[in-house]
Amino acid sequence: MKAKIAMSTMAIAALSSMVVAGCGDPSSANTTNTASGTAAKTTSAKTVNMTLYTSGDVNVQTLWQNDLIPMYQKSHPNVHIRVVYSADGVNDTATQDRITAAEKAKKNSGFDIIDAGFVTNLAQANLLQKLNAKEIPLMSHVDAALLKQSDYEGLPYRASSVVLAYNSDFVKNPPKTLSALLTWIKDNPGKFTYNSPSSGGSGDAFVTNVVRSEMPSAQQPAMVSGQDKSLEKYWTTGLNTLHSLTPDIYRNGFYPNGNNAVLQLLANQSIWIAPVWSDMSLAALAQHQLPASVKLLQLTPPFNGGPADVGVVANSPNKAAADAFLNWLLTPPVQSIVVSEMDGYPGVEWKYMPASVQKKFASISGSFSTGISSFYSNDLHQLWQNQVAGTPSK
Incomplete structure (x- = not known):
């Protein structure tokens, strides 16, 4: 797949502190971050703890660690999201196997939200929860054809x-x-x-x-x-x-x-x-x-x-909190950050982005x-x- 042309010093430093956690059990990883936001609210005021697994280039880790999770924290202090990062996806197979085995055993895999290339594989095996516009209203802003590709088990948040x-x-x-x-x-x-x-x-x-x-x-x-x-x-x-x-x-x-x-x-x-x-x-x-x-x-x-999808693990006990977080990911301010930091496309259709973003990407913002x-x-x-x-x- 594609790679960023260059890494910032800060991002490289962040990578070195994360690799050990990304390779280990999520219950022992030292990558805990709290998360919160402005667009969606969880259904309960009690503390909710979730784990988000992500893999790929260090810019993906930086997006979650330095931008999105801290931003979500501000309006959802009761939701704690721990990030488990795997550099270049070296732990993707092991993580996919762990989720598969947990589902067969009807046990909690320890993961709630997945942002990795194997989201498609999990969707094909029906190991992710079906997403719908009732729990995630802003799904209506996503191209339906992209949602159908994962049978509504993966949500495009960038592309x-x-x-x-x-x-x-x-x-x-x-x-x-x-x-x-x-x-x-x-x-x-x-x-x-x-x-x-x-x-x-x-x-x-x-x-x-x-x-x-x-x-x-x-x-x-x-x-x-x-x-x-x-x-x-x-x-x-x-x-x-x-x-x-x-x-x-x-x-x-x-x-x-x-x-x-x-x-x-x-x-x-x-x-x-x-x-x-x-x-x-x-x-x-x-x-x-x-x-x-x-x-x-x-x-x-x-x-x-193509899009990068996030999915909610089928046996996650935190479906309501996960749905609220995914809805927040699709709000214009958050999508603008995703576009800026990833030099990419939004997960929502361009027409739902701020006019300034549409203008900036006018030459390539078609289908x-x-x-x-x-x-x-x-x-x-x-x-x-x-x-x-x-x-x-x-």
């Missing part, structure tokens, strides 16, 4: 997508559609590339978009979650299109390894246009690792992206598409390697 980055010093009229981008690549040889699709999501999004655009429209939805190998016959035209671009790709067909490598080529102006992750590129711009002349826009049809399932993506990556990267252009 990101692949967008098109271009250097406005050299590109005065950037392409705004996939078709126009393909034409631009041909007209400006050597000034575009994308990372190999198996090495990062931005390259994968470009390949997927091209291949999907050449498929019959009736077959495209099945690529999201289907498992029909016969659909792969429709990829031939798109793969041929990708192969035809090879002479016009940077250095006659150089595909960097990973998302960061593409940003570096944009930074030193070796290329002028490339697909990039929204959060990574926004962070790079904020930290002046990309020149200010680099701008971002979303294509039509859009590149794919994003859903990528294809791993059932298909592994095959697509291999076919791309064999038929695009591994075959000389004619």
Whole structure:
């Protein structure tokens, strides 16, 4: 997955103090934080103790530890939320297994709220509580399609997508559609590339978009979650299109390894246009690792992206308090902090964000598409390697 371009000294220091707790039993971790907020209230004045498990980059830990939990504390002093952080998700499998075993034994796993990549797995196994707009009213501000992806067991609280980055010093009229981008690549040889699709999501999004655009429209939805190998016959035209671009790709067909490598080529102006992750590129711009002349826009049809979901463990004894906290996460002030600190998208639809935030992200605040399932993506990556990267252009 994506990583932040740089870590602050404070964040690195926080990481070192958290790793031990993240690796251990939540009952013995030294990462307790109280939490409170302004938008939602718990149903009881008595003290409620909850544990939130989160994993990933240190910026995720910092968001919870330094921003959201202290903010929630101010208006909910009776709710204590302890954060258990696992750097880069090294404890995700163990935590998922623990929750699964506890559910089978009808016991409390010790976790209440989960913010990690395996929320999807827990939802598929029905190990999370069903969420609804009665207990979480602001769910009505979330795109229903994103809620359906987890069968209403995961709540998007932030998101990101692949967008098109271009250097406005050299590109005065950037392409705004996939078709126009393909034409631009041909007209400006050597000034575009994308990372190999198996090495990062931005390259994968470009390949997927091209291949999907050449498929019959009736077959495209099945690529999201289907498992029909016969659909792969429709990829031939798109793969041929990708192969035809090879002479016009940077250095006659150089595909960097990973998302960061593409940003570096944009930074030193070796290329002028490339697909990039929204959060990574926004962070790079904020930290002046990309020149200010680099701008971002979303294509039509859009590149794919996705949300980061939080879920409430099915056997949590603190459902009311957890629902109140999740509702608070969707309020505009909190979502503005999430967008700012994570250089990402809100969990709610853009129209519910403050006007200043909508204006700031106007060029990329449209919808994003859903990528294809791993059932298909592994095959697509291999076919791309064999038929695009591994075959000389004619």
